[in-house]
């Protein structure tokens with residue numbers, strides 16, 4: 001198979017690597033995992049993470065996680081929201097993008113000692129590997145993520 005025509009996407013549920021034809025993605029068809037049938041792109045939308053789901057969605061994620069700690073009253077957080085939506089779509093299958101509302105989920109915010117928002121945590125197996133505080137351009141966030149992905 002010509003690898004330039006396929007994209008390697010790791011299943012967000014079971015971690016299996018799937019080769020997906022780029023044509024299929026371009027056509028907007030939702031590829032599913034060959035092993036467990038989970039949709040591989042999860043719609044390419046940020047995932048809502050809570051104190052209760054942190055262990056499942058972040059600590060046990062086979063992918064690195066970009067977690068946005070935000071609150072509805074925080075103007076800069078709202079500015080950053082569309083950037084995270086774009087990153088979720090562009091990095092589907094490589095990075096899981098999540099959002100955690102700190103008002104509703106103070107335990108996670110406290111655990112990572114987050115004092116100002118927006119704060120973006122980059123996590124591998126639940127461990128913080130990078131932290132981006134404040135609003136940053138999308139290119140800068142992507143660059144920092146690239147470093148984490150290439151360090152695998």
Ligand SMILES: [Zn+2]
Pocket residue numbers: 011012013014015016033034035036037038
């Ligand atoms: Zn799977």
